[in-house]
Amino acid sequence: MSLPKFEFVAPKTVAGAISLQKDNAKFIAGGTDLLVAMKRRISSPSVIIDLNKISNLKRIKWNKKDGLRIGPLITLTQLKENPLVGKHLPGLSQIVPLISAPQLQNMGTIGGNLCLDARCYYYNQPVFLKKKREPCLKAGGQVCHVVKSGNRCHAVYSGDMAAPLMALGTRVKITGYSKTKELALRKFFSGSGIKPNILKSDELLTDIIVPPQPESSGFSYRKLRLRDTLDFPLLGVAVFIDLDEKDGRCKDFCLILSAVGPSPVVVEAATKMMRGKRMTPKLMDRVAREAQKKAHPVDNAASSPGYRREMVRVLIKKAIREALIPFSKV
Amino acid sequence: MKELIILTINGIEHGVLVETHWTLLDVLRDKIGMTGTKKGCDNGECGACTVIIDGEAVLSCLILAIQAQGKDILTIEGVSQDGKPDTVQDAFVKYGGIQCGFCTPGMIMASRALLNKIPHPSTEEIKRGLSGNLCRCTGYVKIIEAVENASTTEIT
Numbered sequence: 001m002s003l004p005k006f007e008f009v010a011p012k013t014v015a016g017a018i019s020l021q022k023d024n025a026k027f028i029a030g031g032t033d034l035l036v037a038m039k040r041r042i043s044s045p046s047v048i049i050d051l052n053k054i055s056n057l058k059r060i061k062w063n064k065k066d067g068l069r070i071g072p073l074i075t076l077t078q079l080k081e082n083p084l085v086g087k088h089l090p091g092l093s094q095i096v097p098l099i100s101a102p103q104l105q106n107m108g109t110i111g112g113n114l115c116l117d118a119r120c121y122y123y124n125q126p127v128f129l130k131k132k133r134e135p136c137l138k139a140g141g142q143v144c145h146v147v148k149s150g151n152r153c154h155a156v157y158s159g160d161m162a163a164p165l166m167a168l169g170t171r172v173k174i175t176g177y178s179k180t181k182e183l184a185l186r187k188f189f190s191g192s193g194i195k196p197n198i199l200k201s202d203e204l205l206t207d208i209i210v211p212p213q214p215e216s217s218g219f220s221y222r223k224l225r226l227r228d229t230l231d232f233p234l235l236g237v238a239v240f241i242d243l244d245e246k247d248g249r250c251k252d253f254c255l256i257l258s259a260v261g262p263s264p265v266v267v268e269a270a271t272k273m274m275r276g277k278r279m280t281p282k283l284m285d286r287v288a289r290e291a292q293k294k295a296h297p298v299d300n301a302a303s304s305p306g307y308r309r310e311m312v313r314v315l316i317k318k319a320i321r322e323a324l325i326p327f328s329k330v
Numbered sequence: 331m332k333e334l335i336i337l338t339i340n341g342i343e344h345g346v347l348v349e350t351h352w353t354l355l356d357v358l359r360d361k362i363g364m365t366g367t368k369k370g371c372d373n374g375e376c377g378a379c380t381v382i383i384d385g386e387a388v389l390s391c392l393i394l395a396i397q398a399q400g401k402d403i404l405t406i407e408g409v410s411q412d413g414k415p416d417t418v419q420d421a422f423v424k425y426g427g428i429q430c431g432f433c434t435p436g437m438i439m440a441s442r443a444l445l446n447k448i449p450h451p452s453t454e455e456i457k458r459g460l461s462g463n464l465c466r467c468t469g470y471v472k473i474i475e476a477v478e479n480a481s482t483t484e485i486t
Contacts, residue, residue: 002351002352002356003352005349006351008351010397031393032389036374039373048350101461102459103387103440103462106387107389107392228461230462
C-alpha cells in the first residue's frame with residue numbers, strides 16, 4: 001500500500017523542529033511504526049517533520065553524577081554497540097536483541113520506542129477493514145470493539161524499552177515551544193490507550209537520562225511473545241534488585257509490567273514486600289501473585305488474556321532469578 | 331510537487347524526481363528500474379526489501395526515498411564484484427539456499443550485513459541475523475548452511 005501524500009521537512013535543530021509543528025504534523029524518527037500506520041491509513045499527517053538531521057539528538061554521554069544521557073534518535077543497534085552503554089549499563093544493551101529483528105533494530109530509535117503509539121488488534125487493522133463499524137475510541141469515536149460496553153480505550157502500550165528503563169530509574173527531558181521540563185519516565189505515560197504518553201504535539205522528547213546503577217544491583221527484562229523474534233511483547237517484565245552484600249537483604253526492588261495495559265505498570269506493592277527481606281522462593285511467589293492483580297490484559301493481542309495473565313507470575317519469577325545472577329557468583 | 335534528489339546506489343549517483351511520499355523501495359524498483367530488491371509485505375515484516383545503507387541492513391519499504399539522500403545505498407545489484415558473484419551468492423547457489431527465489435535478495439543482503447559485522451557467526455547468530463527475513467518455501471535450513479559456508483570460505 002502506498003503512503004498518503006504529505007509535505008516533508010527536515011530541520012537541523014530541535015527549536016526548528018518544534019517551530020515547524022502545526023496541526024496534523026508528525027515527527028518522524030526511525031519511521032518503523034509511523035510509516036506502517038500511514039500505509040494502513042491509521043495516521044494521515046499533512047506534514048512529516050524528520051528529526052534525523054538533528055545531530056544533538058544522536059549523542060550518548062556519560063558522567064558520574066547523572067549517568068548516561070542518551071539522545072532519543074540513537075538507534076537500537078547503536079545502543080547495543082555503544083561502548084559507554086556496554087561499560088556502564090551492559091544490561092541495557094542486552095535488551096536490544098529482544099526487540100524485533102536486526103533490520104528494524106538498525107532503523108528504530110530508543111526515543112521512538114518510548115513514544116510508540118498503543119496498539120490494538122482492532123485499531124491497527126487497515127482502515128478499509130473497519131469501514132462497516134463505527135469508529136472506536138482510539139479513532140475518535142465513542143465505543144470500544146474489543147471490550148463490549150467498555151468506555152475506555154484498552155489499546156496496549158507495546159514498546160520494549162519503557163519497562164526496563166523505568167526499572168533503572170530513568171528520567172526524560174521534554175522540550176517544548178517555550179520551556180523544557182525533566183520528569184521521571186514513569187510519569188511520561190498517560191494511562192490512556194488513545195494517546196499513551198503526555199507529549200503535546202509541539203513537544204519533543206530530547207534526552208533520556210539513566211542514572212548510574214549501584215554496584216550491588218541486578219537487573220532483568222523478560223518478554224513474552226509467540227515467535228522468538230520480530231513480535232511485539234505480549235507481556236514484558238522488568239526487575240531491578242539492589243542487595244545488601246553483607247546480609248543478602250534487599251535494599252531496593254522495582255518491578256514493572258508492560259504490554260498488559262495502556263501504560264507500563266509500576267508494582268509498588270512489590271517494592272514494599274521486598275525491602276529489607278531476603279529473597280526466598282516463597283517471597284518471590286507472593287510478590288508474583290500480588291503483581292498479577294495489577295495486570296489486566298484484554299482480548300486485543302495475539303494470545304488470550306487468560307494466558308498472558310497466567311504468564312505474569314511465571315515471567316516475574318524468571319526475571320527475579322535472572323536479576324539475581326550477578327549475586328550468585330559472590 | 332516532485333523534488334530532484336540524488337541517490338548514491340552501488341557507488342553510482344542517480345538523479346531522480348520523486349514525490350515526498352515515495353518509499354526508497356518504490357523508487358528503486360519503479361523509477362530506477364532495479365527490481366532485484368523485492369516488495370513483499372511492504373509493511374516491515376518480511377525482509378524481502380532489505381538493502382544495506384551506510385553498512386546497516388535496513389528495510390527500504392519503511393524509508394522515504396527523500397531520507398536516503400547523501401547515504402551509501404547497496405542493493406542486491408551491487409553485491410557482485412566485476413561480474414563475479416559474492417561469496418554469499420555463491421554459497422546460496424551451491425547449498426540450495428534458494429527455492430522460488432523471492433526472499434533471496436533480502437536474505438543475501440541481510441547475510442552480507444551480518445558477515446560484515448561478524449565474519450564468523452555461530453549458527454545462533456546467523457538465525458538471529460536472518461530473523462527479520464521470511465522464506466515461505468520453508469527453506470531456512472539450507473539458507474543457514476549457505477551462510478555458515480560463506481563465512482568459512484571468506485577471506486577476512
